[in-house]
Amino acid sequence: MKTVLHKSNSRGHANHGWLNSYHSFSFAGYHNPERMSFGVLRVLNDDTVAGGMGFGAHPHANMEIISIPLSGDLEHQDSTGRKAIIKNGDIQVMSAGTGITHSEKNASQNEEVKFLQIWVIPNKQNVSPRYDQITLDPANRKNQLEQILSPTPDDAGVWIHQDAWFHLGTFNKDVTTSYEIKKPGNGIYAFVLKGSFQIGDQEIHTRDGLGIWGTDSFDLAALEDHAEILLMEVPL
Known part of the structure; x- marks a missing residue:
């Protein structure tokens, strides 16, 4: 098994006042x-987006965009006519495909909203733009991994145009699980997302x-209670 470690303090960082953003990969000015x-x-x-603030309408094309809210209420609006609040x-998930314009803003005037913005390069170009969202019960990922995304519309979670699988899990100390x-x-x-793992x-x-690559499976062990992790399996 081969690994590459990206420590949290090595990420790119941009604080615009209304937006405080950390980038695991090159993005904008980083x-x-x-x-x-x-x-x-x-x-x-x-x-992290301040109360009453957000991203104005802007375009995307040929990208799969996944948003995972961590706290607060995020209001979404796009050119497909969809308007929704996610928490x-x-x-x-949004398949930008041939082109889509959307805005994301904090639905609260007073509370911050925190979320992960994830982009995955698709395996199909110029598909019809698509939007979807689901609500999951966090209790279903206690001491186990819950699938939240796959390449298949009838599988658990949302789906995207890519051979990718995402899982979330919340674990107590010393609980070990295996991922294949x-x-x-x-x-x-x-x-x-929180805590520590081995x-x-x-x-x-x-x-x-x-x-992580060059392996068919691996074990992960929580080193403290209420530790949370996101696993993103993607083609390399």
């Missing part, structure tokens, strides 16, 4: 030639990222 992507995982932004427990790669040749990017000989902590 450019690191050694951190362009992990396979088709192109963007992993850890965003912790929800997973949002779904497609040979894929890699995993593990991102710790994967192989690597100990990873809050907001650390660990790229």
Whole structure:
């Protein structure tokens, strides 16, 4: 098994006042030639948006965009006519395809909203733009991994145009679980939302990222109670 460790304090950072954003990979004003992507995982932004603020309408094309709210209420509006609010427990996906314009803003005037913005390069170009969201019960991922995304519309979670699988899990201390790669040749990017974990000989902590490849499976062990992790399996 091969790994690459990205410590939380090594991420790109941009604080615009209304937006405080940490970039695991090169994005906007942050450019690191050694951190362009992990396979088709192109963007992993850890965003905090101030009350009443947000991203104005802007376009995307030929990208799969996933939003995972961590706290607060995020209001979405796009050129397909969809308007929705997503919050912790929800997973949002948007296939930009031939082109879509959307805006994201904090639905609260007073409370911050925190969310992960993830971009995955698709395996199909110029598809029809698409939006979807689901609500999951966080209790279903206690001491186990819950699938939240796959390449298949009738599988658990949302789906995207790529051979990718995402899982979330919340674990108590000393609980160990195993993950098996779904497609040979894929890699995993593990991102710790809270707490700490042991994967192989690597100990990873809050907001650390660990790229994993060259293996069919691996074990992860929580090192403290209520530790949360996101696993993103993607083609390399």
